[in-house]
Structure formats: C-alpha cells, structure tokens
Amino acid sequence: MGMLAKFLFRETPSLVSTEFLETLLADYPRRDFQVRLWDGTTWGAEEQARFTLVLKHPGALRAMFLSPSELTLGEAFICDDFDIEGNIEAAFDLADYLLSQKRSLWESLDLTARLQKLPGSDLPRTSLHPTRFWGPVHSKDRDRQVVRHHYDLPVEFYALWLDQRMIYSCAYFATPEEDLDTAQVRKLDYVCRKLRLRPGERLLDVGCGWGGLIMHAAAHYRVDAVGITLSAPQAEVARRRLHESELNNRCRVEVCDYRDLEHDQQYDKIVSVGMFEHVGEQLLPEYFRRAWDLLRPGGVFLNHGIAYSATYRRQGASFTDRYVFPDGELLPISTSLRAAELSGFEVRDVESLREHYALTLHHWVRRLEAHAEEARRITDDTAYRTWRLYMAGAAHGFRSGRLSVYQTLLVKPLHGQSGLPLTREDWYRV
Numbered sequence: 001m002g003m004l005a006k007f008l009f010r011e012t013p014s015l016v017s018t019e020f021l022e023t024l025l026a027d028y029p030r031r032d033f034q035v036r037l038w039d040g041t042t043w044g045a046e047e048q049a050r051f052t053l054v055l056k057h058p059g060a061l062r063a064m065f066l067s068p069s070e071l072t073l074g075e076a077f078i079c080d081d082f083d084i085e086g087n088i089e090a091a092f093d094l095a096d097y098l099l100s101q102k103r104s105l106w107e108s109l110d111l112t113a114r115l116q117k118l119p120g121s122d123l124p125r126t127s128l129h130p131t132r133f134w135g136p137v138h139s140k141d142r143d144r145q146v147v148r149h150h151y152d153l154p155v156e157f158y159a160l161w162l163d164q165r166m167i168y169s170c171a172y173f174a175t176p177e178e179d180l181d182t183a184q185v186r187k188l189d190y191v192c193r194k195l196r197l198r199p200g201e202r203l204l205d206v207g208c209g210w211g212g213l214i215m216h217a218a219a220h221y222r223v224d225a226v227g228i229t230l231s232a233p234q235a236e237v238a239r240r241r242l243h244e245s246e247l248n249n250r251c252r253v254e255v256c257d258y259r260d261l262e263h264d265q266q267y268d269k270i271v272s273v274g275m276f277e278h279v280g281e282q283l284l285p286e287y288f289r290r291a292w293d294l295l296r297p298g299g300v301f302l303n304h305g306i307a308y309s310a311t312y313r314r315q316g317a318s319f320t321d322r323y324v325f326p327d328g329e330l331l332p333i334s335t336s337l338r339a340a341e342l343s344g345f346e347v348r349d350v351e352s353l354r355e356h357y358a359l360t361l362h363h364w365v366r367r368l369e370a371h372a373e374e375a376r377r378i379t380d381d382t383a384y385r386t387w388r389l390y391m392a393g394a395a396h397g398f399r400s401g402r403l404s405v406y407q408t409l410l411v412k413p414l415h416g417q418s419g420l421p422l423t424r425e426d427w428y429r430v
Contacts, residue, residue: 013058013119014041020061020114028097033090051086053094058119065115070099074319078385079126088365088388092396126382130322137327138280140257146327147230147278155210155237157378161367166210166237169274169304170357170405180363183356188216191271193427194302194349194409196420197221201268204228204294206258207275211238211251218250223269228256258290266296276305276336280329284336288343291410298414301345304407306357307333312402324390333406345410348420354404361395 014037021035021043034049036042038057055061063081064073073095076082084091103111131149135142162168163184171183172190191213197203199222205214208227217223229235235253242248270291279287291301310332321328337347368375368388375384397403411418
C-alpha cells in the first residue's frame with residue numbers, strides 16, 4: 001500500500017474509539033443514548049436519546065475501561081474524563097450492562113486488543129485523594145470523623161437541592177407528580193402518626209439532621225423533643241431554626257453519640273430516620289439495646305433505614321463507600337429485624353418506601369443540576385460531580401430493587417401488652 005493510501009485509510013483516534021464502542025456494545029439491546037467524542041463525532045441514537053455520554057478527550061475510553069468497575073467508572077466521571085448530558089439516572093442501565101458482561105476468552109482477548117489501540121491522553125487529570133479515617137471502624141471517634149466528612153459540607157450546598165425544611169431522607173408521595181416540599185411534610189406527619197405522639201410525651205430523635213422532624217413534632221403534636229447528631233454544624237443550624245421558630249422551649253439539639261446517652265433519661269417514643277446506615281452489623285445489638293434501655297415500657301421505636309436486597313451481591317469496590325459514605329453498611333432487612341427482636345423488641349410493622357426514595361432522589365438530582373454553578377461555587381466541581389453521580393446511582397438502586405428503605409415500628413411491651421390499637425386506621429385518617 002502506498003503512502004497516500006496509508007494516509008487516507010489510517011485509523012484516527014475517533015475511528016478507533018467508535019470501533020471499540022461497536023464491539024463493546026454489540027449486544028446491548030437499548031440504543032436509546034448517544035456518545036459524543038471530543039472532536040464532535042457522534043455514535044449511537046440520532047434522535048430521542050435519553051442521555052448523551054460525552055467523552056472529553058481521546059484517552060477517556062481507556063480511563064473508563066482499562067480496569068472497569070463501579071469504582072473506576074465513578075472515578076473517571078468525577079475526574080471529568082466523561083460527562084453525562086440529559087437523564088443521568090438512565091445511564092445506570094448501561095453501566096449495569098457493562099459491569100455484568102460475561103465474555104468468552106476470545107471475546108475478552110479481542111476487546112483487550114481493541115482497548116490497547118485506544119489513544120491515551122496527555123491532559124492533566126484531577127488528582128483524587130479519598131479522605132483517610134483513623135481508628136477502628138465504627139469506633140466513636142472514627143464515626144465522628146466519617147459523619148462529619150459527609151454532613152459538614154456548607155449548609156448552603158444542601159439547601160440548593162433539599163426541600164424548605166432541609167429533610168435529608170426519603171419523602172412520602174401521594175402521587176408521582178407531587179412536589180418535594182409537600183411530600184416531605186407528609187413524611188414528617190406520617191412518622192409522627194406511626195409513633196402516635198401525644199402532647200407532653202418525650203421524643204428522642206437519633207440522627208436529627210437539621211432538626212426538621214423534632215420541629216414538626218413539637219409544633220403539631222406538642223411533644224418535648226431531643227435531637228442528637230454527630231455534626232456540630234448541623235446542630236448549630238438546627239438550634240438557630242428552633243430559636244427562630246420559637247420552639248427552643250420544647251426542643252433541644254445535642255452533639256452526641258447514641259452510645260453516650262444517659263440511661264436514666266427515659267423517653268416515651270424514639271425515632272431514627274436515615275442514621276441507621278452508619279451503625280454497622282457488629283453494633284446492631286448495642287444499637288437496639290441502647291434504644292431499649294432509653295425507652296419506657298409500653299413505648300415505641302420507629303427505625304427508618306436503607307437496606308440491600310438479600311439477593312444482591314456487590315462485585316468490586318463501591319464508589320459510594322469510597323467517596324460519599326465511608327464505613328456505611330447496608331444490610332438486608334431480615335438482619336436488622338433479628339437484631340431488634342433479640343434485644344427484646346416486638347416487631348409490629350414493617351413498610352417499604354422504595355418507590356418513594358427513588359422519587360425523592362430524582363427530585364434531588366434535578367434540583368442539584370438546576371443549581372450546578374452555585375453548587376460548584378459553594379464547594380467545587382469535584383464535589384458537584386460526586387454528589388450528582390452518587391444520588392443518580394442511588395435512585396437507580398431503588399428503582400431496580402437493589403436497594404430499599406424500611407420503616408420498622410418496634411414496641412417495648414408492658415407486661416406483655418403492646419398498648420397499640422387493633423388497626424392502623426389512625427395513620428391514614430385525614
């Protein structure tokens with residue numbers, strides 16, 4: 001072949017990349033997305049693409065697939081090797097396909113050979129430095145470090161995408177079209193109804209966040225409430241909100257580990273919403289025993305937490321564990337129910353709100369995306385990309401059934417009596 005022919009038919013970086021994509025996705029049944037290369041070349045759906053995978057430089061595919069895993073794909077995203085325009089949640093169907101493929105030896109060798117032909121990149125890459133934590137996992141000191149890593153971001157960042165009451169947990173929707181603020185107020189009231197709060201009762205909120213639940217319980221059910229958190233900035237904001245709402249005479253917020261609560265302080269009702277994921281399997285007996293000791297006989301404990309499906313098996317390291325929720329442990333609901341019963345509790349109600357959390361996260365992602373520039377200004381681009389990816393991936397987890405979230409109502413019987421009504425009709429009475 002002459003020099004001119006070699007020049008005309010040489011394999012350009014974009015051509016090599018599109019050939020790799022053709023091989024990688026040959027059996028993928030859904031061509032409802034598009035890939036746009038760094039030079040403007042496009043591959044895939046031309047119309048009605050649910051999302052566009054944007055390769056930022058010639059070395060992007062090599063960075064993504066040289067050693068593909070949930071972690072490496074996530075790192076390539078937050079390093080801006082690629083971006084996702086459009087519906088980022090839809091991109092996780094493609095990610096599941098890519099990470100679940102079982103190929104023959106020949107297919108693997110062919111894909112590896114094509115991968116090796118992909119161009120590299122001379123562009124500087126964002127350096128990732130996951131936070132290091134000290135001490136035994138789930139020790140009090142390490143738990144404080146981990147919780148502060150996640151929750152001590154500026155409150156202005158959370159305010160960009162949370163509802164008006166700053167509720168950082170699953171909302172409760174009447175319809176899929178309902179707005180987030182309405183659904184979060186419904187969730188707060190639903191929790192209070194499940195607890196069957198009465199005026200003058202003492203309520204403990206373990207992991208109270210910015211105080212939204214205790215404020216609602218005090219204002220609408222006239223209880224005296226104590227909220228605890230490991231995040232000092234959260235507590236500061238919660239105290240300010242209590243003062244502004246003139247509820248500080250009925251509520252207080254303390255920076256405290258649940259393991260340090262005094263046993264002589266008895267509560268009529270206990271609630272924990274979105275903190276349970278930080279406890280860890282080894283400490284489940286202590287967690288439930290502490291709640292048992294703090295609860296008066298006849299009292300109830302509502303535990304609200306995320307769980308993995310018992311049939312799900314993670315493969316490889318987790319992006320969320322590394323960059324968002326270090327030391328977090330998601331367990332099957334059966335594991336936590338057994339621990340609760342062994343601590344003496346009677347399990348009275350278990351409800352999955354899986355679809356509600358998928359809807360909640362969808363709202364959060366869209367609100368964060370709508371305030372992208374403000375989010376980057378308050379934190380930085382890496383934080384914005386990390387949180388966008390984390391929440392979109394979580395939404396996919398709940399939609400697919402890999403994740404669920406349960407509200408479990410536990411009773412500390414008094415002489416064998418639960419003290420509960422025969423039906424749940426009071427939970428739903430308007």
